[in-house]
Amino acid sequence: MDAFWGPDFDMLGRTDPEIAAIVLGELDRQRSGLQLIASENFTSPAVLAALGSTLTNKYAEGYPGARYYGGCGQVDQAEELGVRRARELFGAEHANLQPHSGTAANLAAYAALVQPGDTVLAMDLPHGGHLSHGSRVNFSGKWFHHVGYPVRPDTELIDYDEVRDLALAHRPALIICGATAYPRLIDFAAFRSIADEVGAYLMVDAAHLIGLVAGLAVPSPVPHADVVTCTTHKVLRGPRGGMILCRAELARRVDKAVFPFTQGGPMMHVIAAKAVALREASQPEFRGYAGQVVANARALAEGLAAEGMRPVAGGTDTHLALADLRELGVSGSTAEGRCDRARITLNKNAIPYDPELPTVASGIRVGTPCVTTQGMREGEMRRIAGLIGRAVRDEPGAVADEVAELVRDFPAYGRQEVFA
Numbered sequence: 001m002d003a004f005w006g007p008d009f010d011m012l013g014r015t016d017p018e019i020a021a022i023v024l025g026e027l028d029r030q031r032s033g034l035q036l037i038a039s040e041n042f043t044s045p046a047v048l049a050a051l052g053s054t055l056t057n058k059y060a061e062g063y064p065g066a067r068y069y070g071g072c073g074q075v076d077q078a079e080e081l082g083v084r085r086a087r088e089l090f091g092a093e094h095a096n097l098q099p100h101s102g103t104a105a106n107l108a109a110y111a112a113l114v115q116p117g118d119t120v121l122a123m124d125l126p127h128g129g130h131l132s133h134g135s136r137v138n139f140s141g142k143w144f145h146h147v148g149y150p151v152r153p154d155t156e157l158i159d160y161d162e163v164r165d166l167a168l169a170h171r172p173a174l175i176i177c178g179a180t181a182y183p184r185l186i187d188f189a190a191f192r193s194i195a196d197e198v199g200a201y202l203m204v205d206a207a208h209l210i211g212l213v214a215g216l217a218v219p220s221p222v223p224h225a226d227v228v229t230c231t232t233h234k235v236l237r238g239p240r241g242g243m244i245l246c247r248a249e250l251a252r253r254v255d256k257a258v259f260p261f262t263q264g265g266p267m268m269h270v271i272a273a274k275a276v277a278l279r280e281a282s283q284p285e286f287r288g289y290a291g292q293v294v295a296n297a298r299a300l301a302e303g304l305a306a307e308g309m310r311p312v313a314g315g316t317d318t319h320l321a322l323a324d325l326r327e328l329g330v331s332g333s334t335a336e337g338r339c340d341r342a343r344i345t346l347n348k349n350a351i352p353y354d355p356e357l358p359t360v361a362s363g364i365r366v367g368t369p370c371v372t373t374q375g376m377r378e379g380e381m382r383r384i385a386g387l388i389g390r391a392v393r394d395e396p397g398a399v400a401d402e403v404a405e406l407v408r409d410f411p412a413y414g415r416q417e418v419f420a
Contacts, residue, residue: 008052031412033343034384034403038208038320038367039180041237042374042412043273044280050273051239061265063255075268082275086243089214089282090222094251097274098258098266099242102207102231106132107139109227110174111257112250113201116143118173121166121200123158124148127352128182130205147172151182156313156352158182160190167198178205178221178229181349181365183301183316188224203227210243211235211369212319214281215290226250235293235319235369238277241270289372293319296368299378303385304366309392312351312363320367324351328392332361335392339364342391342399344384374410 013020030042043051055075061068064076079097086095099105114120120140123129127150131138134146147170152159167175175198177191188204195202204221210230212218221228228245232238246254259266280286294317301311301321312322325335332348339346349365356362366388371380383406391399 027413031414032404032407033345034387034407035370035412036344036346036366036368036384038365038369039231039234040367041211041234041369043233043237043239043277045413046280047237047239047273047276050276051269053269053272055272056267056269058268059265060268062259075271078268078272078275079266082271082278085275085278085282086245089278090210090220090228090245092222092228092245093248094246094254096244096246096254096258097241097271098263099229099244100263100267100270101240102205102229102242103130103132104258104262105229105231105242105244106130106203106205108244108254108257108262109203109229110140110144111261112246112253113203113227114144114173117145119145119147119170120174120176121147121149121163121170121172122176123179123182124150126350126354126358127151128179130178130180130207133176133205151313151352153353157184158186160187160194163191164194164197167194167200171198172200174203175200176203176205178203178207178209180208181320181322182313183297183311183318183321184313185218185317186221188219188221192224201226203229205229207231208234208320209318211237211281212290212294214278215287215293217287217290217294218318227254232274232277235290236277236281237369237373238281239270239273241267241274243274292377293368293372295378296372296376296381297321297366299381300366300368300385303382304388307385307389307392309364309389319369320365322349322351322363322365324363325392326362330392331356332363333359335364338394339388339391342387342395342397343403344388344391344399346388370412371410374407374412376410380406380410 058075060072060075064080082097083095122133132140134141149163175195202225204225213220230243233240297316297319301315304323309323336348346366348361349363350358350361351363354362387399
């Protein structure tokens with residue numbers, strides 16, 4: 001068995017060799033290729049240790065000091081520690097670490113702030129918004145009246161005057177800012193001003209940004225928002241899960257919206273792993289990491305531009321970039337498949353005003369959290385851009401060999417100091 005996993009994995013190998021083989025196969029996939037999904041990262045071994053701990057055995061409906069089951073003394077300490085770390089790291093008045101995912105956090109935020117049938121103003125999905133910001137196939141689009149704001153056709157940036165005009169015309173109860181495929185910074189103060197003008201709550205979906213906020217690489221939404229929803233598994237490098245930060249006066253409503261309204265028992269091993277990630281993100285070294293994530297994303301976007309892939313919105317200020325492939329005559333879905341054969345994992349993505357269906361798409365989305373965690377810097381990003389360019393042009397065989405060579409020098413879970 002791989003030495004990384006230790007004696008517990010040896011037990012899994014003896015008990016269920018089929019699942020053990022799948023786990024090892026996934027480890028090999030992560031180690032043998034380039035992971036450029038903007039929503040992913042490599043957790044630290046300490047986070048993995050908490051996830052695989054005996055805390056998974058404990059049922060703990062409720063909150064610390066007010067559980068519906070006995071025997072919660074230890075898990076109460078874990079949750080209290082995580083909440084305290086989140087509040088201190090982000091300067092938040094209240095934090096809830098129980099949401100199982102970012103979408104679960106969004107669902108709870110809706111439940112805390114608005115009623116079914118209310119109007120919600122949020123970024124349109126084809127322009128970078130998230131499924132849970134009003135898509136017709138999602139609860140957010142079925143239970144609420146969604147009004148979407150686009151990006152400008154000429155700059156592919158948010159037009160804050162247009163957002164204000166839409167808010168004045170529709171008088172939403174809730175305004176959402178934040179996105180899943182928007183590479184530029186968002187002016188949270190401008191959104192706060194618009195929300196105040198129309199008497200709306202302001203919710204910031206910081207799922208993609210919260211790790212950069214922790215590392216002081218981008219401005220924080222916390223001072224401006226009524227509620228901030230987050231995930232813990234992107235730049236923050238924690239376990240897959242969600243988190244909510246909010247003002248003190250909304251704390252009780254948010255907590256009740258998470259439990260008992262939208263969730264039952266929390267996953268205490270995941271909450272403990274979130275606490276570990278929050279401690280890691282509070283260390284001075286994490287600031288250097290977050291800054292490098294952004295520097296790498298900029299270098300990668302510039303490299304893709306040199307390969308004939310136009311960066312949407314002219315580049316990036318964050319951890320992700322969108323590239324328009326139409327000049328190459330290649331669709332996003334085709335590019336994704338060709339890159340996959342070259343051991344480069346990324347995703348097809350719609351670009352603003354995309355003429356293609358979302359399942360085809362005209363663009364790709366790339367992110368730099370994983371490769372930065374592995375220790376790569378701007379020079380490697382330029383090399384990766386060239387590898388992507390060759391793969392997209394259908395040279396996967398030769399590219400795969402060069403990818404293998406690159407990741408041998410920067411192995412995932414090979415050098416523990418990159419998690420410092």
